[in-house]
Structure formats: structure tokens, C-alpha cells
Amino acid sequence: MNEILTLKNLKVHYPIRSGFFNRVTDNVYAVDGIDLTINEGETVGLVGESGSGKTTIGKTIVGLENMTSGEMIYKGQDISKKSTRNKLKYNKDVQMIFQDSMSSLNPRKNIYDIISEPIRNFEKLDPISERQRVNDLLDIVGLPQQTLSQYPHQFSGGQRQRIGIARAVATNPKLIVADEPVSALDLSVQAQVLNFMKQIQKEMGIAFLFISHDLGVVRHMTDNIAVMHYGRIVEKGSREAIFNDPKHIYTKRLLSAIPSIDVSKRQENKANRLQVEKTFEEQKYLFYDKDGRALPLKKIGEMHWAALPEGGTK
Numbered sequence: 160m161n162e163i164l165t166l167k168n169l170k171v172h173y174p175i176r177s178g179f180f181n182r183v184t185d186n187v188y189a190v191d192g193i194d195l196t197i198n199e200g201e202t203v204g205l206v207g208e209s210g211s212g213k214t215t216i217g218k219t220i221v222g223l224e225n226m227t228s229g230e231m232i233y234k235g236q237d238i239s240k241k242s243t244r245n246k247l248k249y250n251k252d253v254q255m256i257f258q259d260s261m262s263s264l265n266p267r268k269n270i271y272d273i274i275s276e277p278i279r280n281f282e283k284l285d286p287i288s289e290r291q292r293v294n295d296l297l298d299i300v301g302l303p304q305q306t307l308s309q310y311p312h313q314f315s316g317g318q319r320q321r322i323g324i325a326r327a328v329a330t331n332p333k334l335i336v337a338d339e340p341v342s343a344l345d346l347s348v349q350a351q352v353l354n355f356m357k358q359i360q361k362e363m364g365i366a367f368l369f370i371s372h373d374l375g376v377v378r379h380m381t382d383n384i385a386v387m388h389y390g391r392i393v394e395k396g397s398r399e400a401i402f403n404d405p406k407h408i409y410t411k412r413l414l415s416a417i418p419s420i421d422v423s424k425r426q427e428n429k430a431n432r433l434q435v436e437k438t439f440e441e442q443k444y445l446f447y448d449k450d451g452r453a454l455p456l457k458k459i460g461e462m463h464w465a466a467l468p469e470g471g472t473k
């Protein structure tokens with residue numbers, strides 16, 4: 160498989176300023192040394208609880224945040240500098256879908272203008288070809304042509320997310336960062352949008368970085384998974400490795416929190432969750448350094464890395 164994007168020791172720190180002179184007194188280590196590879200056409204899941212740094216990674220990939228240090232390699236070329244990105248048409252090839260479709264779609268623009276904007280930014284099409292392309296995109300996301308003159312507030316959440324997807328795929332991207340794309344939607348609509356994203360991926364060969372706090376959704380969508388905690392990856396590997404053979408206590412904790420659909424197993428699951436929680440509290444000092452950051456990742460299997468303590472655990 161060909162690598163499309165590789166992050167090497169990526170750090171994004173936000174300065175904290177205080178005092179009369181507004182000096183930098185500390186940093187938020189939002190992303191603190193991440194190594195991650197996304198291959199062509201595959202979906203990588205980035206999971207972790209709120210504040211673990213997932214969105215910051217997504218925004219840095221699409222250029223909405225600046226990296227503090229590290230490297231981003233796109234198709235073998237270092238794109239840490241903006242000038243190289245422009246040369247490689249990186250901003251055309253890498254797009255983002257946001258969680259909140261209401262605030263990520265301009266309320267004053269109609270759907271035609273929203274979908275055609277990226278086409279105008281990156282390709283100069285004559286008006287007839289542009290119209291045809293927008294019509295095709297609307298067909299792809301399953302919305303009727305008469306919606307083109309309407310505005311975002313006239314749609315349901317699921318429909319707005321489809322519009323966001325049409326905008327993201329308008330430039331024929333190679334990679335889409337999807338940041339919690341369905342967490343604002345009702346469960347029934349979530350499944351529709353997810354299946355639809357999978358279908359588009361298959362048809363267009365797009366790679367996804369799928370950001371979510373919901374491991375159930377990630378299981379449905381991804382090939383490989385990275386689990387983040389406090390700005391670092393604590394475990395990464397194939398979906399099977401993460402779900403069937405988790406090694407880090409934080410991954411085990413996240414997995415134990417997935418609600419069971421089977422009512423008869425709820426008691427058993429609750430007991431298991433409490434036990435995992437207890438182990439987490441008892442053993443976390445082994446898995447994190449004195450500043451509370453995860454240890455370096457070690458390769459523990461063909462497609463499996465985990466930030467485990469030197470001597471192992473009981």
C-alpha cells in the first residue's frame with residue numbers, strides 16, 4: 160500500500176500567556192509527538208476522549224493550525240512549509256468534513272455557491288461545466304437538484320452533513336479529514352451518513368482520517384486505529400489488534416465504555432467496566448511519566464504498537 164500522508168513526531172503546542180506583559184508562561188501540549196501514517200484509500204481512526212488532541216491533528220493536517228515542530232510528508236514530499244503545499248496542490252487534495260455542519264456551512268450562501276466554491280478556488284471551469292459538476296456532486300450525495308437555491312438552515316442535520324461531504328469531495332481529494340462527522344446526528348441518520356461515506360470512499364478511492372470519541376462508530380468505519388490520550392498516541396494498530404487484543408490500560412478503558420446492545424449483558428458489562436476502571440486507577444502510574452504523558456510507543460506485533468512500561472505489567 161502506498162503512503163499518502165505521514166506525520167513524524169508532530170507537535171502542536173499552544174502558548175499560555177499571563178501577567179501584565181502577557182508573556183508566555185506555559186504551553187498546552189495539545190499534540191505532543193505523534194507518528195502516524197495514512198495509506199491511499201484506507202481509513203485510519205483517531206480516537207480518544209475530549210481534549211486528547213484529535214481535532215488539533217486534523218486541523219494541522221488541513222493547514223488550519225500551525226505545527227510547532229515535526230514533519231508532515233505527503234506522497235513522499237515534506238509539506239511542512241506552505242510553499243511546498245501550494246506547489247503540490249495539497250490544499251486541493253486534502254479536505255475536511257466538520258462535526259457541526261450548521262456552523263461550518265456559510266448560512267448566507269446557497270447550496271450551489273457552497274459546493275462550487277472549492278471548484279472555483281482550485282479549478283477554472285466554464286459556467287456550464289461548473290454547473291454540470293455541481294449537479295453531479297448533488298447526485299452523488301443523493302440530494303435533489305432544487306436544493307441548489309436553498310440555504311443551510313432549510314435542511315436537516317443529516318442533509319447538511321451530505322452537503323458538507325459534497326463540498327469536501329468537489330475537488331476530487333485524495334484524503335479527507337472527517338472530524339466527528341456524525342456525532343451531532345440521530346442514531347438512525349448516523350448509519351446512513353456513515354454507509355454513504357464508505358460508498359463514496361469505494362467509488363472515489365479516497366483515504367479518510369476518521370476522528371471520533373465513539374469506538375463503536377470507529378469499528379464500523381476504519382482499517383487501522385490510533386488511540387490518543389493527553390496529546391500522545393497510547394496504542395495504534397489494525398482494527399483487529401485494537402479491538403481483540405488491546406494492551407494499553409487506556410485503550411481497555413475506552414473499550415469497556417462501549418455500551419452493549421444486548422440487554423442481558425448489561426450487568427456483566429457494568430461489572431467489567433468498574434473492574435477496568437479500578438485497574439486503570441491502580442496502574443496508571445506505570446503507563447504515564449511523572450508529567451502524566453504516555454510513554455514511547457513500542458512495536459508489539461506486525462500491525463500493533465503500544466506505549467507500555469519497560470518491565471511489562473501484571
Ligand SMILES: Nc1ncnc2c1ncn2[C@@H]1O[C@H](COP(=O)(O)OP(=O)(O)OP(=O)(O)O)[C@@H](O)[C@H]1O
Binds near residue numbers: 187189207212
Ligand atoms: N486554540 C487553542 N488555544 C489553546 N488551547 C487549545 C486551542 N485549541 C485546542 N486547545 C487545547 O488543546 C487540547 C486538545 O484539544 P482538541 O480540540 O484537539 O482535542 P479533541 O481530542 O479534539 O477534543 P474534542 O473531541 O473535545 O474536540 C485541549 O486541552 C484544548 O483545550
